[in-house]
Structure formats: structure tokens, C-alpha cells
Amino acid sequence: MSTVKENLTRSAELTGSDSARLDIEVLLGAVLGRSRTWLYTWPEYELSVAEQQSFDNLLQRRRHGEPVAHLTGEREFWSLALKVNASTLIPRPETELLVETALALCPGDRLRALDLGTGTGAIALALASERPGWDIVAAEKSADAVALAEENRRALQLDNVRIVQSDWFAQLPAQKFDLIVSNPPYIDAADPHLEQGDVRFEPRSALVAEDAGLADIQSIAQCSGEFLAAGGWLMVEHGWQQAASVRAIFAAAGLKDIESREDFSGWERITLGRKAN
Ligand SMILES: C[S@@+](CC[C@H](N)C(=O)[O-])C[C@H]1O[C@@H](n2cnc3c(N)ncnc32)[C@H](O)[C@@H]1O
Numbered sequence: 001m002s003t004v005k006e007n008l009t010r011s012a013e014l015t016g017s018d019s020a021r022l023d024i025e026v027l028l029g030a031v032l033g034r035s036r037t038w039l040y041t042w043p044e045y046e047l048s049v050a051e052q053q054s055f056d057n058l059l060q061r062r063r064h065g066e067p068v069a070h071l072t073g074e075r076e077f078w079s080l081a082l083k084v085n086a087s088t089l090i091p092r093p094e095t096e097l098l099v100e101t102a103l104a105l106c107p108g109d110r111l112r113a114l115d116l117g118t119g120t121g122a123i124a125l126a127l128a129s130e131r132p133g134w135d136i137v138a139a140e141k142s143a144d145a146v147a148l149a150e151e152n153r154r155a156l157q158l159d160n161v162r163i164v165q166s167d168w169f170a171q172l173p174a175q176k177f178d179l180i181v182s183n184p185p186y187i188d189a190a191d192p193h194l195e196q197g198d199v200r201f202e203p204r205s206a207l208v209a210e211d212a213g214l215a216d217i218q219s220i221a222q223c224s225g226e227f228l229a230a231g232g233w234l235m236v237e238h239g240w241q242q243a244a245s246v247r248a249i250f251a252a253a254g255l256k257d258i259e260s261r262e263d264f265s266g267w268e269r270i271t272l273g274r275k276a277n
Pocket of ligand 1: 119140
């Protein structure tokens with residue numbers, strides 16, 4: 001049998017991954033039910049036959065490109081441990097910018113918020129964890145993703161979020177929100193990145209939109225007026241080259257105070273605007 005230390009040196013087996021060492025640590029930690037720190041504290045621990053087989057199996061699947069988050073069934077977002085599966089997007093760290101911006105823009109304790117295309121529930125649950133007094137609706141089209149978001153909501157005991165199945169606003173009863181956030185599909189169907197890395201294992205319905213990736217943002221912006229309270233904010237994540245188009249879509253939808261915000265790399269990745277008072 002091999003030790004933890006020996007298994008940690010198998011990065012060369014993951015040539016296709018640009019985070020081979022980290023992948024090995026996370027997968028080995030998941031098999032042993034231990035933290036990454038534990039692995040370095042107990043390098044001489046010898047894996048049992050079952051543990052070794054389980055790790056070898058995960059490593060092989062990773063070699064074939066399966067995302068680490070699908071192999072462990074979990075991904076951290078905004079310090080929340082979220083279950084993930086193939087029904088929706090694996091939450092990305094860049095989406096935390098949307099959460100951060102929403103919290104800064106809306107400091108109040110009482111607010112009605114809507115997260116459109118909630119997926120794992122990432123954005124809605126992060127907002128709920130920070131603002132227990134907010135009343136949050138999280139809408140999602142995929143029934144499997146709705147079930148996943150509900151499982152995450154229950155595990156985190158965030159009772160101020162309601163997960164509902166809806167095709168954007170279509171199945172929502174008439175109501176007003178002070179804040180609508182969304183990380184909708186925004187990748188162009190012809191984008192070559194769709195054939196690379198983790199996205200190959202994520203559903204196209206979570207990634208791709210018509211009209212060079214802008215169709216869903218357009219639908220959301222157009223219908224948002226009916227669901228926004230006076231002065232309420234709409235905020236969406238989009239691709240790094242889409243900010244000018246999204247600002248134009250927001251303007252055509254009648255929104256005011258439109259601006260885009262940059263991520264840590266200096267790319268404009270979110271755009272916001274508000275309904276006039
Ligand atoms: C880019 S993923 C974002 C998931 C999650 N909000 C996040 O940031 O990790 C887009 C999500 O929108 C959902 N979606 C796609 N079309 C939709 C529609 N017409 N109505 C509601 N949700 C939709 C997808 O199923 C997917 O879960």
C-alpha cells in the first residue's frame with residue numbers, strides 16, 4: 001500500500017490539468033475525509049486497499065477531464081460548502097463579485113431580492129447568509145437544479161430563501177423586488193472554450209445563449225421593469241467583452257444609473273442599473 005506522501009507526488013499523472021497538485025490534494029482529502037493540512041501533518045499514513053482504489057479511480061476520472069467538483073460533489077462559494085452535480089454550473093469564484101456588489105449597494109436589513117437562474121443556489125444562499133432579514137426568491141428552469149438548490153438551502157438552514165421553478169420570470173406571480181441578480185448563460189455557442197476544461201462537463205443550458213451570448217440577458221432586462229420596485233436594482237454577470245452591449249440592453253430596457261464593474265483582473269464582468277423612481 002502507498003502512503004499519503006507517495007500519493008501526493010502523483011501530479012505528473014494529471015498532465016491535462018493546470019492545477020494538478022491542488023487536484024491531488026483535494027481528491028485525496030475527499031477520499032480520506034481529511035483536510036489538506038491533515039495530509040501534510042500525517043504524510044506516513046498508509047491508505048487502506050479501499051481508500052487506495054477509491055483514490056486511483058478518482059484520479060483516472062480526473063485524467064479524463066471530469067471536474068474536481070463533480071468528483072467530490074462539492075464546491076465552496078462565499079465560504080459556503082455547496083453540493084454540486086451535472087445539472088448546473090459549478091459556482092465560480094468570479095461570481096462572488098456579484099454578491100459583493102449587491103451587498104455593498106443594498107446595505108439595509110430588509111429587502112426583497114430575486115436570483116434568476118440560481119443553479120446550486122450559490123448567489124441566493126450567499127446573500128441570505130449575509131442578510132438574514134432579506135426575503136429572497138431563487139428561480140431556476142431546470143428541475144434537477146431546483147432540487148439541488150433546495151438541498152443546499154436545507155443543509156445551510158437558510159430559511160429566508162424560497163427556491164422556485166420558473167423560466168426566468170414566466171412562472172413568478174406578480175410581485176416587486178428591490179434587487180434582481182442573475183448570472184445567466186452568456187457564452188456564444190461558437191466559443192471554442194466550450195470544448196476545453198470543466199465546461200465540457202457542464203450543461204449547455206447553463207452556459208450558452210443565442211445572439212452571441214446576449215439573448216438571456218436581453219430577456220431578463222426587458223421583463224425586469226415589471227418586477228422591479230421603483231429605484232430597484234438589476235445586476236447581471238456577463239462575459240469580459242460584453243459590457244458595452246449589456247449597457248445598451250439595459251438602456252433600451254429603460255434602466256437608469258447604468259454602470260459596469262471590473263473584476264480583480266480589470267475586466268468589466270458585471271453591469272447594473274436601476275428602475276427610475
Ligand atoms: C451560468 S449558470 C449560473 C448558476 C448560478 N447562479 C451560479 O452563479 O453559479 C445559469 C443558470 O441559469 C439557468 N437557466 C438557464 N435558462 C434559464 C431560464 N430560461 N430560466 C431560468 N433559469 C435558467 C441554468 O439552468 C443555470 O442553472
